[in-house]
Amino acid sequence: MSLFRQTPTSRLALGVACLASLALAARPLNMPYSKASNIKTSDGNESEEGELVVLLIIVVAICGALVGLGVLFFLVYVCTSIARRIRSWLFGVDDDGVSERMRSRLLPDEGSRQSYELARAFERQYPYGSIDTQLTSEQQTQIREKGVDAWEFVVSLDVNAMLQSKTEVLFMGGENCVQTNLPLPKVNSVYYFEVKLVEKPADVNMWIGLATKPYPAWRMTGWNKYSAGYCVNNGSVHQNSPFKGAHIGEQLFVGDILGIGYQPRSGVVWFSRNGRRYKAVLSGMLYDLFPTISADGPCSFSANFGQRGFVFIEANVKRWGFGPVEGSIAPPPVYGANQNTILLETAAPSSEDDNNSDDDDSEEEEADDERSDDGASSRNLHLPDMPTDSIAIDIPEGSVSVSAPHNTHQAHRRRQASSSSRRRRPPLYQKNDPIAAQLLEAGETSLEPVVSYRNKQPDLLRGSSTSASAAEPASL
Numbered sequence: 001m002s003l004f005r006q007t008p009t010s011r012l013a014l015g016v017a018c019l020a021s022l023a024l025a026a027r028p029l030n031m032p033y034s035k036a037s038n039i040k041t042s043d044g045n046e047s048e049e050g051e052l053v054v055l056l057i058i059v060v061a062i063c064g065a066l067v068g069l070g071v072l073f074f075l076v077y078v079c080t081s082i083a084r085r086i087r088s089w090l091f092g093v094d095d096d097g098v099s100e101r102m103r104s105r106l107l108p109d110e111g112s113r114q115s116y117e118l119a120r121a122f123e124r125q126y127p128y129g130s131i132d133t134q135l136t137s138e139q140q141t142q143i144r145e146k147g148v149d150a151w152e153f154v155v156s157l158d159v160n161a162m163l164q165s166k167t168e169v170l171f172m173g174g175e176n177c178v179q180t181n182l183p184l185p186k187v188n189s190v191y192y193f194e195v196k197l198v199e200k201p202a203d204v205n206m207w208i209g210l211a212t213k214p215y216p217a218w219r220m221t222g223w224n225k226y227s228a229g230y231c232v233n234n235g236s237v238h239q240n241s242p243f244k245g246a247h248i249g250e251q252l253f254v255g256d257i258l259g260i261g262y263q264p265r266s267g268v269v270w271f272s273r274n275g276r277r278y279k280a281v282l283s284g285m286l287y288d289l290f291p292t293i294s295a296d297g298p299c300s301f302s303a304n305f306g307q308r309g310f311v312f313i314e315a316n317v318k319r320w321g322f323g324p325v326e327g328s329i330a331p332p333p334v335y336g337a338n339q340n341t342i343l344l345e346t347a348a349p350s351s352e353d354d355n356n357s358d359d360d361d362s363e364e365e366e367a368d369d370e371r372s373d374d375g376a377s378s379r380n381l382h383l384p385d386m387p388t389d390s391i392a393i394d395i396p397e398g399s400v401s402v403s404a405p406h407n408t409h410q411a412h413r414r415r416q417a418s419s420s421s422r423r424r425r426p427p428l429y430q431k432n433d434p435i436a437a438q439l440l441e442a443g444e445t446s447l448e449p450v451v452s453y454r455n456k457q458p459d460l461l462r463g464s465s466t467s468a469s470a471a472e473p474a475s476l
Contacts, residue, residue, distance in 0.1 A: 106243055115175070116242070119224050122216045128226050133183055133213050133288040134375035143182070147327035151291075151343040154181050159377060167303040168198075169293070175218045177294035179211065184289050185322065186264040193291060194259045194304045194311060197232065197252055199364050204297030206232045208258050210285065211292040221292045227290070228269050228282045230258060239269070239282050248272055248280035257311050261320070275311040342454060 012060050066240050107113045122147060135143075143150045152166035160172045184191050195208050209229030217223075222229025222238030224243075235249035252272060259272035267286035271278050294300060304310065306321020315321070351433040 009207055029157060066426075068179050102243070115218060119219050123225050126214050128212055128287060130245060131214060133290075135185065139182055143185075143323050145327045145329045147325055148321055148323040149327070151180050151182050151305045151322055153178050153293075153303070156217060164300070167307070170300040171295045174297045175217060175220070175296045177217050177219060177221065177292060179213060179215060179290040179292045182290075183213070184210070184262055184264065188320070189261050189265060190261060190318070190320050191317040191322060192259060192261045192310065192312065193259050193306070193322065194292060195405075196257045196302045196304070197254050198300040198302055200232070200254055200295075200299040201297065204295055204299050206293070206295040206299055206301075207238075208232065208293050209462065210289040212287050213290050215290075215292060220294045220296070226285075226287050227292065228285060229294070230260070230271050230359075232256075232258065237280070237282065246280065248278050259310070259312050259315070260291070261315075262318070272312050275313065277312065277314075279467070283465070311414075358415065 037440045039042040107116055129343055153163060153169050154162050155163045155178055159176045159178060160174050161169045161176050161178055164170055200206055207229040209221040211221055211227035212452035216224060220229060221227055223242035228239045236245040236247045238245040249271060257274055260268045267284055269285050310316050
């Protein structure tokens with residue numbers, strides 16, 4: 001079943017083609033114009049001016065026929081408009097061709113009639129073209145950068161729904177309608193998307209399709225002008241009217257997937273169910289269309305604009321998604337690699353660092369031993385001779401604290417602890433790291449504080465160990 005409509009322009013073109021074919025058929029095929037149009041004058045001589053006269057007559061006849069057809073079509077259009085207005089005034093027939101009696105039968109309650117009247121008022125206030133919905137340069141840049149992830153559903157404040165993710169919406173109850181932020185592109189010949197029913201009670205009506213923006217937030221898809229929607233409850237399709245529908249498919253249940261295809265060059269819309277395409281199509285949708293989904297109760301759905309594989313195999317093979325899966329923006333750096341990252345260096349030092357640290361430790365140990373020997377010799381001058389197993393020292397007030405000889409082992413252990421802590425000093429950021437390079441280019445920070453901290457760290461550790469040894473009480 002096809003719903004193509006014959007417009008006055010197509011009728012005019014058909015009439016012109018028929019007239020031209022009749023004009024060509026009237027001329028004998030085996031007789032050229034030079035012989036068929038020779039006219040004899042009063043003196044009996046043939047004149048070649050007859051050819052121009054015949055051609056002029058043909059042109060004038062064709063122009064007159066075209067003008068007559070134009071006037072005829074204009075009169076028919078005027079008479080049809082007048083008859084429609086008279087019929088609407090006498091019988092209450094609206095723009096959809098539905099009389100007042102039929103409208104009252106199709107809209108039984110007051111709420112549905114009020115919704116219908118408000119929708120008609122909305123159409124008069126916001127006709128198609130009142131808002132520019134074409135893709136702007138910023139939106140095209142966003143599509144190039146993000147790819148298919150640039151499309152997402154938008155939930156306005158007057159819609160009782162919750163956005164679970166970019167392409168997943170949960171209707172909370174009542175009559176609600178949601179649309180995407182961007183329209184369908186018009187670069188390729190076909191665009192396709194799929195919608196999966198996640199949750200839907202049996203008594204909830206759900207409509208999936210395409211519509212222009214703005215669209216009434218309380219109306220089902222396909223019930224207003226410049227929209228087409230598929231009802232998942234009975235498989236019917238409505239276009240621009242809530243009263244006139246065509247049954248083309250089957251009822252959908254939870255887990256089923258409905259696909260919508262759109263051909264922007266011809267304005268054709270078609271549907272598929274679980275990967276099987278229906279033959280019926282809708283025509284005349286040459287607008288800036290947005291994926292539009294509506295429901296009159298609590299339910300949820302998930303849409304696929306091409307970010308993952310389609311159930312309809314042909315759409316995968318011919319790449320009918322809205323855009324590329326990945327955009328032009330480079331992904332963030334991979335953290336966890338061993339080189340060229342912001343991660344810290346490993347705790348194990350290199351061989352050169354081990355040698356340098358061992359040399360430093362040996363020098364520091366020799367210096368500490370010399371200082372300890374000097375201190376011991378200076379203290380031995382004031383200590384009397386006594387057995388090493390019992391030590392009794394009278395320390396006057398203000399004198400230097402004296403430690404026992406076995407404290408030398410504690411100092412050695414402290415030196416070992418300080419050397420091990422110096423080996424485990426925190427490393428620097430790598431200078432060839434891309435993030436560090438960006439920080440240096442910004443001019444707001446520098447790696448010099450980190451370098452100076454690392455250079456000063458042995459002195460800080462040495463000072464901390466010295467202060468710790470000075471703070472300990474004398475042990476006997």
